[in-house]
Amino acid sequence: MAGSGLVIQGLGAGFGMQMSSICVQLELKDTPSLVPVGIALVMFTQYLGATVLQVIAGAVFNSALTSQLESIGLTTPQMATLLGSGLKGVRAVADKNFPDLLNPILEAYNAAITRVF
Template sequence: MLPQSTRCYHILWSFIAATFMCTSNVLYTQSDAFSTPVSHWIGYQVIQGIGAGFGMQMTLLSVQLKLKDNPDLVPVGIAFVMFLQYLGSTFTQVAAGTLFNNELQAGLVEHAGLNPSQAAMLL
């Protein structure tokens, strides 16, 4: 058994975060924008928020645990992790926005009966 100071209590919460995030992502992919009720979408977002909240906090706790012997490096480690979290979010948001616009234009042509030039004018 590990001594009290080296136990990793945060590992369980990391697994819980991954479980919530994977569950919400599966629910998103199995849903349809035109037939899934709004209440389901809200529930999926709550599940995703719980997973993201657990996951983002656990990375910061992991850095603190790993760098506990070098207290001067703890702020640097936390700043680096936060930088990477924001950087990943930035790239993901740009990619998701591009994908959304392309799918929206295709959906306007297919479901709303617009021609491609009319759909392009809306975007």
């Protein structure tokens, strides 16, 4: 079932990425020499925007997560252990090292993710 969501997301992203190129071609149809320049600018803007927003979202996520983890009482070495495990290993590391804080840690991750959006 999760795979079908990825297919729908992929189709939507593909259609969305192509739509701007088609609009450029339509707008510049009277000057065909500018069509490649217009498409290149659109692609540059799409990729640059995605890259910049990904960096900003990562910074917001890290800041929010650190703040949330500090608020539940984790020390800097404990946070380093937890964050060093990667996203997949959070539950296992938290369950092994801080079993009483598993739910607050998961809630901290959830709060950090929702803060990004």
